[in-house]
Amino acid sequence: xxxxxxxxxxDYLKIVxxxxxxxxxxxxxxxxxxxxxxxxxxxxxxxxxxKTGFVQYSTHEFVELTGKGETAAHRLFSKNMFLKNxxxxxxxxxxxxxxxxxxxxxxxxxxxxxxxxxxxxxxxxARQQTDRPSLTLFRKCLRIAEGLSExxxxxxxxxxxxxxxxxxxxxTVHTLLSKLExxxxxxxxxxxxxxxxxxxxxxxxxxxxxxxxxEEKGTAGRPFRVRCDGCLIELExxxxxxxxxxxxxxx
Amino acid sequence: xxxxxxxxxxDYLKIVxxxxxxxxxxxxxxxxxxxxxxxxxxxxxxxxxxKTGFVQYSTHEFVELTGKGETAAHRLFSKNMFLKNxxxxxxxxxxxxxxxxxxxxxxxxxxxxxxxxxxxxxxxxARQQTDRPSLTLFRKCLRIAEGLSExxxxxxxxxxxxxxxxxxxxxTVHTLLSKLExxxxxxxxxxxxxxxxxxxxxxxxxxxxxxxxxEEKGTAGRPFRVRCDGCLIELExxxxxxxxxxxxxxx
DNA sequence: TTGAAAAATTAGGCTCGCCTAATTATCTTA
DNA sequence: TAAGATAATTAGGCGAGCCTAATTTTTCAA
Numbered sequence: 001x002x003x004x005x006x007x008x009x010x011d012y013l014k015i016v017x018x019x020x021x022x023x024x025x026x027x028x029x030x031x032x033x034x035x036x037x038x039x040x041x042x043x044x045x046x047x048x049x050x051k052t053g054f055v056q057y058s059t060h061e062f063v064e065l066t067g068k069g070e071t072a073a074h075r076l077f078s079k080n081m082f083l084k085n086x087x088x089x090x091x092x093x094x095x096x097x098x099x100x101x102x103x104x105x106x107x108x109x110x111x112x113x114x115x116x117x118x119x120x121x122x123x124x125x126a127r128q129q130t131d132r133p134s135l136t137l138f139r140k141c142l143r144i145a146e147g148l149s150e151x152x153x154x155x156x157x158x159x160x161x162x163x164x165x166x167x168x169x170x171x172t173v174h175t176l177l178s179k180l181e182x183x184x185x186x187x188x189x190x191x192x193x194x195x196x197x198x199x200x201x202x203x204x205x206x207x208x209x210x211x212x213x214x215e216e217k218g219t220a221g222r223p224f225r226v227r228c229d230g231c232l233i234e235l236e237x238x239x240x241x242x243x244x245x246x247x248x249x250x251x
Numbered sequence: 252x253x254x255x256x257x258x259x260x261x262d263y264l265k266i267v268x269x270x271x272x273x274x275x276x277x278x279x280x281x282x283x284x285x286x287x288x289x290x291x292x293x294x295x296x297x298x299x300x301x302k303t304g305f306v307q308y309s310t311h312e313f314v315e316l317t318g319k320g321e322t323a324a325h326r327l328f329s330k331n332m333f334l335k336n337x338x339x340x341x342x343x344x345x346x347x348x349x350x351x352x353x354x355x356x357x358x359x360x361x362x363x364x365x366x367x368x369x370x371x372x373x374x375x376x377a378r379q380q381t382d383r384p385s386l387t388l389f390r391k392c393l394r395i396a397e398g399l400s401e402x403x404x405x406x407x408x409x410x411x412x413x414x415x416x417x418x419x420x421x422x423t424v425h426t427l428l429s430k431l432e433x434x435x436x437x438x439x440x441x442x443x444x445x446x447x448x449x450x451x452x453x454x455x456x457x458x459x460x461x462x463x464x465x466e467e468k469g470t471a472g473r474p475f476r477v478r479c480d481g482c483l484i485e486l487e488x489x490x491x492x493x494x495x496x497x498x499x500x501x502x
Numbered sequence: 503t504t505g506a507a508a509a510a511t512t513a514g515g516c517t518c519g520c521c522t523a524a525t526t527a528t529c530t531t532a
Numbered sequence: 533t534a535a536g537a538t539a540a541t542t543a544g545g546c547g548a549g550c551c552t553a554a555t556t557t558t559t560c561a562a
Contacts, residue, residue: 027539028540028541029538037521038522039539040521041519041520042540043540043542045519060527060539087364093364101359101361105356105359105360108352108356110348113338113342113352116342120341259550280508288549289552290510290511291510291513291550291551292549292550295550299548310510310511311510311511311558504561505560506560506561506562507559508557510556510558511557512554512555512556515550516551516552517548518548518549518550519547519548520547520548521546522543523542523543524541524542525540525542526540526542528538529539531533531535532534532535532536
C-alpha cells in the first residue's frame with residue numbers, strides 16, 4: 001500500500017496538516033475551501049488517502065493524519081516553506097504570490113535540486129571577502145560541500161565559517177542546535193556542509209526556515225528530539241552540531 | 252479559439268519544434284517516442300492542437316507549426332533552455348536530469364520569477380569587488396534593475412558594467428547584439444537592466460542561453476531581425492544595445 | 503506494380519480529479 | 533426535543549490524457 005502521492009493528494013495532505021495545527025481539527029468543508037474545490041471532491045480524496053494509509057478517516061468524522069501521513073505532510077510543508085522563503089528572500093517575490101508558486105514548483109523539484117538551492121540560499125546569505133566572480137565561488141563551495149574537491153577547503157573559501165544571515169536582527173540570537181536547552185523554540189538558519197548528514201536532515205524535512213521546539217536534549221548516546229510542524233524528529237548529537245538556529249525568545 | 256495550452260500540450264509543441272529544427276519534419280511516431288506515449292495519443296493531441304490553431308495537421312500528413320504555434324513553442328523553448336542552463340551552470344545538476352527537470356518546472360514558473368532568476372544568473376556571473384554579503388548585494392541590484400531604487404545606481408554596485416561570464420573561453424568574443432554583422436550567429440549572454448525593455452525581450456523568448464542568427468541589421472528607424480529557434484524576432488536598436496552576446500565563429 | 507512492412511488512425515476503455523444535484527446525517531437552539 | 537440550519541455523502545457525469553487491439557493507409561523495394 002505504498003502508493004506515490006499525486007500532486008493533488010500532496011496538496012490535500014499539506015492542507016490537512018495546516019488545519020490541524022491551526023484549528024486542532026480538519027473538517028471537510030475547510031479543506032474544500034482552502035483547496036478551492038467542492039466538498040464531494042474532498043470526501044473522495046480523503047477516502048483514497050485513507051485507503052493508502054495517509055489519513056485516518058471515516059464518514060462524518062474529522063480527518064486525522066496517520067504517522068505516515070504526518071511524516072509526508074511535514075516534509076512537504078518544510079520543502080514548501082523553504083521554497084517560499086527562497087522566492088521571497090532571494091528573488092523578492094511578493095509573499096502571497098510566492099506561497100502559491102512554491103506550492104506548484106514544489107512537486108517538481110528533485111531532492112538534489114532542493115539541496116543545491118538550499119546551498120545557494122546559504123551561500124548568498126554568507127559574507128564574502130573576495131574578488132572572484134560569485135558563480136565560480138559558489139561552484140567551488142558546492143564542490144567542497146559535496147566533498148568532491150581535493151583542494152584543501154581551508155585554502156578555498158569557507159562560507160560555512162563566515163555566515164552573515166541577512167535576516168538576522170539585533171534581537172535574535174544565533175547558535176547551534178546542540179547548544180539549546182530543552183523546551184526552547186527556534187528556527188533553522190543553516191545546515192552544515194557535510195553531505196551525508198545534511199541529506200539526512202533535509203530528508204526528514206528540517207530545512208532552513210523551519211520552526212521547531214527542542215523536546216528532548218540528547219547526549220552522545222541518546223538522540224535529540226525535535227518537534228517541527230507537529231512531527232517528531234530524532235537527530236544524533238553530531239548532526240545537531242551542524243545546524244545553526246535562531247533562538248526564539250519566549251517573551 | 253485562444254485556448255490556454257495544457258502542460259501536456261506545451262510539451263507536444265516543444266517536441267514538434269525540436270523535430271522540425273532537427274529533422275525538417277515532425278512525424279507522429281517520433282513525437283510519440285520523444286514524449287514516451289503511444290501513437291494514438293499523439294494523433295489525438297495533434298487534432299486538438301490543430302483545432303486551437305497551434306499546428307497545421309490533417310490525417311497522414313506531417314505536423315507543422317502555425318505562426319501562432321511557432322511563437323508559443325519558441326517561447327517555451329527559450330524558457331526551457333534558460334532553466335536548464337541555470338540548473339546546470341549554477342546548481343551543477345547533471346545535464347540529462349536538468350533537461351527533464353527544466354521541462355517540469357517550466358510550466359509553473361511565473362514570468363516575474365523567471366525574470367528574477369535571469370537576473371540572479373547574471374548577478375552570479377558578474378565579477379564582484381566588495382565585501383558585502385551577496386544576498387544584500389543581489390537584492391540591491393534587483394532594485395536597481397527594477398528602477399525602484401532612488402539611490403544613485405553609480406554609487407551602488409553596478410554589476411552590469413562589470414560582467415565576467417564564467418563560461419567565456421578564450422576563443423569566444425563577447426559583444427553587443429547591435430555590433431554584429433548581418434548573418435552572424437551567436438548566443439545571448441546577458442540582458443540589460445532596463446526593466447521595460449528587458450521584459451519585452453524576455454517575452455519574445457530571447458533568454459540568456461538562446462542561440463540566434465542576425466538576419467537583418469537595423470538602424471535607428473528600422474528594427475533588427477533576429478531568428479531564434481526558427482522564429483523571427485524584431486528588436487529596436489535601443490534593445491540590441493542592451494543585449495550582450497557571444498559570437499559564434501563560423502569556423 | 504504489387505505486396506509486405508511501417509506508419510497512422512479508429513474504436514473502445516481506463517483512471518484521475520473534478521463537478522452538480524439530491525439526499526442524509528449531525529448540530530444547534532428555541 | 534424537534535425542527536431548521538449546516539455539514540457531509542451518494543449518485544451520476546464530464547474532460548483530459550493516456551492505453552491496447554484492430555484496421556487502414558502509405559511507403560518502399562523486389
